[in-house]
Amino acid sequence: MAAKSVINLNKVSKKYEMGEEEFYALKDVSLKISKGEFVAIIGPSGSGKSTLMHIIGLLDKPSSGEVFLEGEEVHNLSEVTQAQLRNKHIGFIFQIFNLLPRTSALENVEMPLIYSGIAKKERDERAIKALEIVGLKDKLQNKPSQLSGGQQQRVAIARALINNPSLILADEPTGNLDSKSGEEILSLLDKLNNEGNTIVVVTHDSDIARRAKRIITIKDGEIVSDKK
Numbered sequence: 001m002a003a004k005s006v007i008n009l010n011k012v013s014k015k016y017e018m019g020e021e022e023f024y025a026l027k028d029v030s031l032k033i034s035k036g037e038f039v040a041i042i043g044p045s046g047s048g049k050s051t052l053m054h055i056i057g058l059l060d061k062p063s064s065g066e067v068f069l070e071g072e073e074v075h076n077l078s079e080v081t082q083a084q085l086r087n088k089h090i091g092f093i094f095q096i097f098n099l100l101p102r103t104s105a106l107e108n109v110e111m112p113l114i115y116s117g118i119a120k121k122e123r124d125e126r127a128i129k130a131l132e133i134v135g136l137k138d139k140l141q142n143k144p145s146q147l148s149g150g151q152q153q154r155v156a157i158a159r160a161l162i163n164n165p166s167l168i169l170a171d172e173p174t175g176n177l178d179s180k181s182g183e184e185i186l187s188l189l190d191k192l193n194n195e196g197n198t199i200v201v202v203t204h205d206s207d208i209a210r211r212a213k214r215i216i217t218i219k220d221g222e223i224v225s226d227k228k
Contacts, residue, residue: 003034006166006198007056012065014051025051027221033200038193040212041202048221053202057090057169058082070166087115091160091168095175097152099144105131106140109158130158134188150181157188170201174208186211
């Protein structure tokens with residue numbers, strides 16, 4: 001039986017108008033990402049990979065084409081509905097961590113659950129479990145300034161896991177880390193994928209892309225290769 005598709009893009013384009021000029025960041029992109037895959041989207045700066053990530057992550061809407069999340073059509077939904085789906089189905093890991101500086105690791109990880117209206121007791125239990133998964137159970141009350149870069153990224157990964165998302169979307173997840181911390185984060189992503197999590201990493205680094213089980217290369221807004 002074929003694996004269930006988590007994200008499905010059908011002939012997606014993204015057009016920007018600059019004065020009289022039209023610029024296509026994406027042109028007729030079609031791709032399907034199935035449950036349990038570990039996919040790298042790779043391409044140079046300006047290739048369209050960030051635009052593709054924003055559309056996959058429901059952070060932006062296509063100019064044309066269709067986007068399906070867990071089989072549901074999502075490209076025409078309101079921004080409020082898309083934000084709710086994003087919070088429920090997609091866990092984000094960013095290059096700059098995006099942690100609240102005056103807030104403990106535990107509270108940072110709980111943040112998506114607050115938007116979901118989960119009671120504090122359950123929030124605490126789930127956040128502690130997520131921090132345990134990433135090896136930071138002893139750092140619950142530490143603020144970001146009391147953590148190394150690698151530990152901050154682990155907090156961000158725990159936050160991405162907290163809603164048991166359909167998809168973990170990582171944008172240059174090792175970009176702000178030294179090579180040792182970066183290797184630890186990539187090993188953690190390997191482990192999470194082996195446990196069944198669907199992971200998409202957006203990167204310009206071919207060494208990072210090789211960790212994935214499928215590499216999609218994008219250039220000038222078009223997919224030029226898609227290899228397992």
